[in-house]
Amino acid sequence: MAVVRRGLAKRYRAEWRFKAMGVLAICASLLFLAMVFASIVGNGYTAFQQTHIQLEVSLDPEAFDTTALSAADYPGLVKKSLRQMFPDVSGRGDLRQLYALVSSGASYHLREMVMAKPQLVGQALPVWVPADDDVDMLIKGHFGGEASQSATRLSDAQRQWIDRLTADGKIEKRFNRIFFTTGDSREPELAGIWGAVMGSFFTLAVTLVLSFPIGVAAAVYLEEFAPQNRWTDLIEVNINNLAAVPSIVFGLLGLAVFLNFFGLPRSAPLVGGLVLTLMTLPTIIIASRAALKSVPPSIREGALGIGASKMQMVLHHVLPLALPGMLTGTIIGMARALGETAPLLMIGMVAFIVDIPGSLTDPSTVLPVQIYLWADSPERAFVERTSAAIMILLAFLIVMNAAAVYLRKKFEKRW
Amino acid sequence: MTPTTLFFLLCGLSAAAYVLGRKRAFAVGAASGGLKRLHSRPGYYGLLAALWCAIPALIVFSAWQAFDTTLITGLVVRDLPETIRSLPESQLGLAINDIRNLVAGNIVSGDIDPAMRQAADRYRGLQATSHAALAVIVLSIGAAGAFWVRQRISAQLRARNQVETVINWGLILCSTLAIFVTIGIVFSVLYESIRFFKAVPVTEFLFGLKWSPQMAIRADQVGSSGTFGAVPVFAGTALISAIAMLVAVPIGLMSAIYLSEYAGRRFRNVAKPLIEILAGIPTVVYGYFAVLTVAPFIRDNGALVGLDVSSESALAAGLVMGVMIIPFVSSLSDDVINAVPQSLRDGAYGLGATKSETIRHVVIPAALPGIVGGVLLAVSRAIGETMIVVMAAGLAANLTANPLQAVTTVTVQIVTLLVGDQEFDSPKTLAAFALGLLLFVVTLILNLIALYVVRKYREQYE
Numbered sequence: 001m002a003v004v005r006r007g008l009a010k011r012y013r014a015e016w017r018f019k020a021m022g023v024l025a026i027c028a029s030l031l032f033l034a035m036v037f038a039s040i041v042g043n044g045y046t047a048f049q050q051t052h053i054q055l056e057v058s059l060d061p062e063a064f065d066t067t068a069l070s071a072a073d074y075p076g077l078v079k080k081s082l083r084q085m086f087p088d089v090s091g092r093g094d095l096r097q098l099y100a101l102v103s104s105g106a107s108y109h110l111r112e113m114v115m116a117k118p119q120l121v122g123q124a125l126p127v128w129v130p131a132d133d134d135v136d137m138l139i140k141g142h143f144g145g146e147a148s149q150s151a152t153r154l155s156d157a158q159r160q161w162i163d164r165l166t167a168d169g170k171i172e173k174r175f176n177r178i179f180f181t182t183g184d185s186r187e188p189e190l191a192g193i194w195g196a197v198m199g200s201f202f203t204l205a206v207t208l209v210l211s212f213p214i215g216v217a218a219a220v221y222l223e224e225f226a227p228q229n230r231w232t233d234l235i236e237v238n239i240n241n242l243a244a245v246p247s248i249v250f251g252l253l254g255l256a257v258f259l260n261f262f263g264l265p266r267s268a269p270l271v272g273g274l275v276l277t278l279m280t281l282p283t284i285i286i287a288s289r290a291a292l293k294s295v296p297p298s299i300r301e302g303a304l305g306i307g308a309s310k311m312q313m314v315l316h317h318v319l320p321l322a323l324p325g326m327l328t329g330t331i332i333g334m335a336r337a338l339g340e341t342a343p344l345l346m347i348g349m350v351a352f353i354v355d356i357p358g359s360l361t362d363p364s365t366v367l368p369v370q371i372y373l374w375a376d377s378p379e380r381a382f383v384e385r386t387s388a389a390i391m392i393l394l395a396f397l398i399v400m401n402a403a404a405v406y407l408r409k410k411f412e413k414r415w
Numbered sequence: 416m417t418p419t420t421l422f423f424l425l426c427g428l429s430a431a432a433y434v435l436g437r438k439r440a441f442a443v444g445a446a447s448g449g450l451k452r453l454h455s456r457p458g459y460y461g462l463l464a465a466l467w468c469a470i471p472a473l474i475v476f477s478a479w480q481a482f483d484t485t486l487i488t489g490l491v492v493r494d495l496p497e498t499i500r501s502l503p504e505s506q507l508g509l510a511i512n513d514i515r516n517l518v519a520g521n522i523v524s525g526d527i528d529p530a531m532r533q534a535a536d537r538y539r540g541l542q543a544t545s546h547a548a549l550a551v552i553v554l555s556i557g558a559a560g561a562f563w564v565r566q567r568i569s570a571q572l573r574a575r576n577q578v579e580t581v582i583n584w585g586l587i588l589c590s591t592l593a594i595f596v597t598i599g600i601v602f603s604v605l606y607e608s609i610r611f612f613k614a615v616p617v618t619e620f621l622f623g624l625k626w627s628p629q630m631a632i633r634a635d636q637v638g639s640s641g642t643f644g645a646v647p648v649f650a651g652t653a654l655i656s657a658i659a660m661l662v663a664v665p666i667g668l669m670s671a672i673y674l675s676e677y678a679g680r681r682f683r684n685v686a687k688p689l690i691e692i693l694a695g696i697p698t699v700v701y702g703y704f705a706v707l708t709v710a711p712f713i714r715d716n717g718a719l720v721g722l723d724v725s726s727e728s729a730l731a732a733g734l735v736m737g738v739m740i741i742p743f744v745s746s747l748s749d750d751v752i753n754a755v756p757q758s759l760r761d762g763a764y765g766l767g768a769t770k771s772e773t774i775r776h777v778v779i780p781a782a783l784p785g786i787v788g789g790v791l792l793a794v795s796r797a798i799g800e801t802m803i804v805v806m807a808a809g810l811a812a813n814l815t816a817n818p819l820q821a822v823t824t825v826t827v828q829i830v831t832l833l834v835g836d837q838e839f840d841s842p843k844t845l846a847a848f849a850l851g852l853l854l855f856v857v858t859l860i861l862n863l864i865a866l867y868v869v870r871k872y873r874e875q876y877e
């Protein structure tokens with residue numbers, strides 16, 4: 001007894017240490033989670049606003065040819081109004097710096113406005129146009145104070161003009177509509193995620209249409225019909241193994257088979273969807289089999305007892321009961337496919353694509369690849385846009401997973 | 416008629432066949448004294464008609480689609496003037512491409528040869544003929560199939576059994592897809608790898624110490640000879656994976672132990688899903704997190720203590736990869752720890768062991784095979800992980816064990832070699848497939864061992 005007593009304090013201390021290590025480990029993982037989210041949100045939330053500059057544009061009727069409104073010199077109009085706002089600026093170099101304050105997209109903005117409302121011609125009106133990304137960064141305070149003056153891409157003169165504009169109330173941060181409605185661009189202030197979102201949509205549509213029926217059919221066969229033999233074992237080992245093959249290997253397969261052998265178009269959502277189908281199939285098959293397993297044998301026996309054939313038993317009774325579980329697994333598989341990047345790099349979905357894809361064979365990119373591309377861009381303004389795109393992607397994933405949890409909760413049956 | 420319209424037309428025809436077959440079954444049933452006289456329910460007769468309409472037609476359709484481009488191209492090439500036909504294969508390929516572009520109405524490089532234009536016209540004509548012929552053949556096969564079934568419908572026709580056989584074969588086909596995918600992976604990777612190993616000996620690839628895959632494009636180019644010694648790449652992969660495992664295994668294992676042995680129900684219900692979120696975050700997000708936050712953090716802190724840390728250090732990539740793998744290790748260990756029978760714990764408590772002693776001396780040894788299996792799966796995932804290392808690790812193949820330097824990995828090399836311009840006869844491109852083959856084989860072995868261990872262990876306590 002005395003021997004035990006003597007060791008007891010030490011043993012309790014060890015016990016306490018061990019438990020503390022467990023708590024610490026959990027805290028560490030939660031801390032990492034918080035850090036990931038804090039870093040992304042902290043860097044990204046500003047991207048939902050974009051600095052705009054107010055210009056006094058006079059739409060001089062002489063500048064317009066009434067037959068071809070779209071051919072007018074809109075960049076010239078923008079430059080002219082900038083000159084009028086700062087009459088004291090002269091000299092080619094200074095003027096170029098002045099023009100650099102507004103985005104090159106300002107003229108497109110102006111053109112769209114005039115095209116939509118031709119009666120504006122002849123009027124002088126204030127127009128809010130997007131500012132250049134450097135101005136945007138300065139206004140949002142990402143360039144720091146005096147210390148990093150040399151590192152910024154804005155000259156002293158430009159800073160003075162911006163200060164004047166700010167004092168006049170002609171610079172304003174507004175909701176960044178461009179970010180949600182356009183495709184990629186080299187200019188950060190004109191770059192948007194809509195092209196990538198549509199690409200992701202088409203790719204996932206292909207994946208869903210192919211992988212759900214095939215996955216469910218495979219699961220039904222393996223769970224309900226397959227005889228226990230070596231062949232079935234081989235299939236099962238294959239499926240389990242495919243679930244753990246690195247995703248980039250599927251990309252190599254797609255490149256060698258779909259692109260080089262079948263000659264399907266590069267960068268197309270169709271090929272991306274095919275590759276992702278092969279990748280998500282194992283997930284869906286495994287989830288569907290679990291769902292089929294959870295249907296109690298009494299249902300099967302009941303159906304068989306009143307004279308249903310085996311196929312009728314499966315299709316009319318077991319499958320409907322297992323469907324919610326299968327859908328849950330499919331949604332989770334789709335969420336994983338949505339976040340997948342590496343195999344899509346292999347099949348060329350990593351190109352710089354400005355247009356919004358409109359069909360399955362248009363070249364396009366997807367959200368995670370867009371994030372990867374922007375992460376590689378040197379402009380400071382792409383940092384916040386990358387983070388914002390990540391926030392959008394995470395939002396999609398959260399919605400999908402929440403839907404899966406909801407489905408599971410709603411249809412979960414205890415037999 | 417374009418193939419797409421034809422396809423939808425065929426679907427429509429097949430739907431019509433269903434309706435016709437079903438109607439006919441009702442009629443036959445009424446004639447022979449009520450529906451109960453029929454062998455199957457009327458819907459099955461309809462289905463049978465629809466299947467006979469669609470399946471043979473679809474087989475012809477896809478075979479035609481697979482071969483018609485080759486056939487038409489062959490015919491067009493045969494009629495090309497001798498000057499073009501005698502070109503070497505690659506230039507002939509370019510010419511054919513030009514013809515196809517002409518057909519599609521795209522912009523063609525250079526001036527258009529009248530012979531080419533003629534060929535394009537011929538191509539277009541043949542294509543139109545082919546489409547028309549296909550439409551006629553497919554639709555008549557479909558109609559004939561449907562009509563044939565309709566004629567055969569009688570009270571004795573075992574429609575249900577026939578339909579079920581077809582469905583059954585469909586199910587079998589779907590389930591064998593997994594095998595085809597594996598075969599496809601193996602062959603596509605192996606084929607290109609063999610071509611690579613014809614240019615570069617296997618021994619040099621496996622044991623060479625210098626990796627610089629940039630090939631000289633011109634013969635007189637300096638400095639890029641292209642050496643394919645992959646040891647630095649393997650070493651980099653091993654280093655980053657080791658760092659990742661050093662992070663993931665202790666944290667993941669301790670979390671699993673705490674959650675399954677100590678934590679109360681409510682804490683567990685909150686903490687476990689939160690940790691699982693880490694597994695749901697896309698890897699590209701982790702990569703960006705590593706570049707944006709972790710790498711500068713490590714570099715700045717290294718500079719404070721006077722260490723020279725590369726901005727693409729192995730440490731940053733490994734650390735973030737470890738975070739990604741935590742939930743993987745934790746949930747797998749959680750499963751096996753929960754599978755350890757309570758009687759073992761009760762026995763240890765009965766001998767006066769404290770909770771931590773029970774865990775360390777009884778539960779963990781009992782769960783060890785399962786934990787090892789889980790860790791092996793995690794290692795295979797770390798080796799195959801791509802986006803984190805592509806974004807956060809470097810491209811330079813340094814042979815070093817210093818985690819503060821930049822290293823490169825197998826997956827990074829595959830991505831850099833294959834993204835961008837490719838020509839499939841240069842060892843540079845083929846090297847990516849050799850690396851891919853290696854990656855596939857290594858992860859396959861790890862997975863098989865892990866699955867075997869886990870499965871074997873499960874049987875023990877069941």
